[in-house]
Amino acid sequence: MAPITLVLPFALPVPEFAADLIRVLQAPALAALLSRTAQHRFHPLPPNARALPHELWIADALGLMRGVEPALATGVMRGYGLDPEDGTWFVVNPTHIQIARTHLMMDDLRGLDLREDEGRALFEAALPSIADSGYRLLYGAADTWFLRADAWDDLRTATPDAAVGMNLTDWMPTGDKARAFRKLQNDVQVTWYTHPVNAAREARGRQAINSIWPWGGASLATEQAHKLVAGARRRLGAPPALVTHAVPAWLDALATRRLESPSAFAVQLDGEGGDETVLVCGSVTAPAIAADWDGWLREMTRLETELFAPLLEAVKTGRVKQLRLVLSHRDGALETVTTPMAQRKFWRRPTLEALT
Template sequence: MTQITLALPFALPPSELAPDLHRALELPALAALLSRTASERRETIDSGARALPYETWLSHTLGLTGAAPAAQGASLAEQSAPLAAAALAGFGAAPTDGHWFIVHPIHVQMARTHLTLADPRQLRLDEAEARALYESARPYFEELGKPLVYGDATTWFMRADDWQGLRTASPDCVTGMNLSDWMPEGEHAIAARKLQNEIQMLWYEHPVNEARQARGLPPVNSFWLWGGASGGQPSSAPAVVAGQPWLRAISPAPLRDATFDTLLAKGGSHPMAVLGQLIEPAIAGEWAAWLDHMRALEQQWFAPLLAALRDGRISRATLVLSHRHTSASYTTSKLAQHKFWRKPTLNKLST
């Protein structure tokens, strides 16, 4: 029978908000899935981890980081997210060799005492603007022997075979944080920072940014480097429903933005999906939108999943929930759903 895994990044709200958010939710299917379980596991992630729990889970699912952290005797905090090559393949340029990084054009803003990374999803960079910035920056990368490849407006790729030891952080880890704590580390960190400074100066008075600022939009004043990975094909890939372009690119094209029924029909004997609808509102702290997405997930995914468990179309289901510093997985089955003495509750959504 079919086993299904659903990853839900940021389904765990911050502990200080959880009670109020739970009171605003009526999700009976999710409550049953979380309360009547066959097994469960929860882990707290170190605050200095350079990949979020869902990114680490995805790397493992793609076969890019070997055994799962528990099997390795390592915590999720020690894992990386070598996702660049898999994302590049999703844009139609599967790398057979070399070491690649994801490159995002970004806006760096000044907080009261430090620099922060604004959420790249809020940049609203169109194709024409992105192409102009890309073409202006490409010679600087190539002069260093670091070819730059265009994916889409917000997702580029850089090959840097000699930078394999560079430790980088994902943009979702860094957004809103003090940038000085998250800059690349390692032997080539100075070279990476020098390249970043050159591009910052290049784009400072670029016509694209002058036009953007005239329209009240933030300038594209830097780039962010992360996800370093050597070429090679993932062993498997989950469906991705919503999420930033690099994340959706990892999903097989027929399963991008799949429905529950499509996933069951086309996802094989162990279909997997990343439901990314909660990432952006959680990072932005837009909890009304987060609640709306949770209600939609109940109707579109949790209720159909519970029904499929009860009628035997699915034998087991695992929900992988996470927040910035917490990861939790809950596995249930048709038999576990018969544990009527366990009252359905959303208490396990608390971090």
């Protein structure tokens, strides 16, 4: 069987709570996978990165990088059946930005509950302002749009999950065209301020959609160049097959398969073959971002039963010849590799200390 990589965003708890959490977490299979390894390395987040560690890892594995930033827009567009054509495109997420006591903050997109009819209505309302400014906007889904802005090629942007809950002063787009973005953002905000969609959302206890967030700028030319570089580095002709569960819409759009539950992957292990498979399971992300550590523990316990234990058994029996784990938090990612031979290292006591 081809190698399998399991990417678990936010499976590393924040350092200040890690010791207490691993004392409570009951995950013997995960402990064995993390302790009996052939490779073990922690990758700190690069300085000035504007994406999370797991996002950089995935973009790099798929050959969708531009310098040190994820360049995902054109790939995500194809996932929605859209043609990127020429030019520079950005993923655009309609979002809610709130005024905290001393700064602006963006809400987690997962909690916005933006319905299809709402997303379509806000999209149509924003079109005139965007067209008048000389840009083009395409609709992918209620929460995922695409903006063509060729002159913004050098705009440095941040992924939504990197910026959520943070002081947005540090995460707003930067570069020569940052002012042009802020003007466009302001025009859209004014258009939506009294929109009936937001009045209806607030009436049912939901946050108003009051801004847009662009990121992941890419063009077909830069995408092709970086795919060639990534392919040469891996000495492979194709990127790994991407399988997803409980991830943001942009990741689902890049996937070859989407799972309703983690257990579905374990059930289908015997069917995995050919190219390397990367499974991204994001079910602990939302509780970690919200600092809901009880929820984090519940999700990790569920993954122990539905994913870690079946994968450990598959490695031990040789059904999986190599299993790579990529576990991350905001500041870095732990990458380990285990094999059937490594799992025979009985003298290594299974422990979750690697999570600290």
